Amino acid sequence: xxxxxxxxxxIPLLILNGTSMAALTVFLLLNGINGxxxxxxxxxxxxxxxxxxxxxxxxxxxxxxxxxxxxEQLEERYLLPEMMERPIRADDQVFxxxxxxxxKSMLEQVSGAKRxxxxxxxxIEQWIHEIKTPITAMKLICENHRxxxxxDLLVELEQINRYTEQALFYARSEHPEKDYLIREIRLFDxxxxxxxxxRYLLRQYNVQIVLTETDDIVYSDEKWLCxxxxxxxxxxxxxxxxxxxxxxxxxxxxxEVSLCIADNGxxxxxxxxxxxxxxxxxGENGRNASQAATGIxxxxxxxxxDKLGIGLTAISNDETVFKLSFHINDLIHQVQG
Numbered sequence: 267x268x269x270x271x272x273x274x275x276x277i278p279l280l281i282l283n284g285t286s287m288a289a290l291t292v293f294l295l296l297n298g299i300n301g302x303x304x305x306x307x308x309x310x311x312x313x314x315x316x317x318x319x320x321x322x323x324x325x326x327x328x329x330x331x332x333x334x335x336x337x338e339q340l341e342e343r344y345l346l347p348e349m350m351e352r353p354i355r356a357d358d359q360v361f362x363x364x365x366x367x368x369x370k371s372m373l374e375q376v377s378g379a380k381r382x383x384x385x386x387x388x389x390i391e392q393w394i395h396e397i398k399t400p401i402t403a404m405k406l407i408c409e410n411h412r413x414x415x416x417x418d419l420l421v422e423l424e425q426i427n428r429y430t431e432q433a434l435f436y437a438r439s440e441h442p443e444k445d446y447l448i449r450e451i452r453l454f455d456x457x458x459x460x461x462x463x464x465r466y467l468l469r470q471y472n473v474q475i476v477l478t479e480t481d482d483i484v485y486s487d488e489k490w491l492c493x494x495x496x497x498x499x500x501x502x503x504x505x506x507x508x509x510x511x512x513x514x515x516x517x518x519x520x521x522e523v524s525l526c527i528a529d530n531g532x533x534x535x536x537x538x539x540x541x542x543x544x545x546x547x548x549g550e551n552g553r554n555a556s557q558a559a560t561g562i563x564x565x566x567x568x569x570x571x572d573k574l575g576i577g578l579t580a581i582s583n584d585e586t587v588f589k590l591s592f593h594i595n596d597l598i599h600q601v602q603g
Contacts, residue, residue: 272323283315329353345369387437394434401427420466428500432566435493439569446487446574453482453525453592457514460495464503471503471510478515482523484592490570491590494578495527497563498588502529505586517589522577524591534582542580543568 287308294304337346347365405423408416454477461468461475468475502512506529513528534542538549546561571578577591 269323269327272326276319287311345373390437391434394430394437397430398427401430417466417470421470424464424466425500428496431493431496432562435490435570436562436566439566439573446490448485448487450483450485451488451491453484453516453523454479454514456488456491456495457525459488460492460499463492463496464499467500467503471506473503473506474509474511476511476513478513480516482516482518484523484594486574486576486592490574491576494567494570494576494590497567498527501563502527502531502586505529505531505533507531513585521594522591523594524577524589526587526589528585528587530585533586534580536582539580539582543578 290311291304291308294307333346333350336349337343340346340349347362347369350362350365353359353362401423405420408420408423457477467473499512503510509530511530513526515526515528517524517526535550538547541547542549542564544561545565547565548561568578571590575593577589579589579591581587581589
């Protein structure tokens, strides 16, 4: 509570009290009271009044500080009226009721917005699952009728499927615990799966894949990890140079094993590197690329990695290297041994 403002608001009360003391002094002097008695009366009055003001200020300050502390501890601060004690003063009770009414209105608004958001997310998930059926059917038709046109169509279908997966995982990223399944997986089995899902894209641009395989085992969700690799592979192809190459290799550092995805593309400029995982950030290369960048892919990768407990970092020198770091505990060390 602002003490200066509090005492400023008490100026009318101080003026009224001073005027009353002056009037009492004049009245008592006219009635012949001696000076000593008058001074004693004024001192007692002043002490009692000052004590009252000090006690009132300390009580109000303690209460306001407690409310501020409670508000800072709450994540949903619109719930403050439900958590605070009912005040004693009549004017405070009016504000308390106003807060409760506004809080109730806010809860109704939040509940309605959350319900609409859940319904929209469910619709998106249902639509994506339905659209996958014709995409799969078109892939089969193209694969059974091979031609130059069908090869181009397969690349575009892969891209459509990647975008639908991106929308699906974006919708589920708020509550991934409802969808993922943590289990033991061989790291390079997921790498092979991601490469297979992007085979037509990689063939179209003659991307050389270099694998330095290991038998490292991690605990994660295979589907979510494969999605992250798909995004990184698509980015490497989008920002390719002549004779594009993508390398996959693993590193171990203490109780961590890292899957590294390195490409010889156009790279990331130093000023953009700290921001590449921000939502909507495309950077200079993203704006200049032939394919329009959305700034969603890497943001979603980082978000999913944070949910899964996977470290995600990037460096860009001669190569651009994205590193997925998995924590390995003693049990997994025993399994790998």
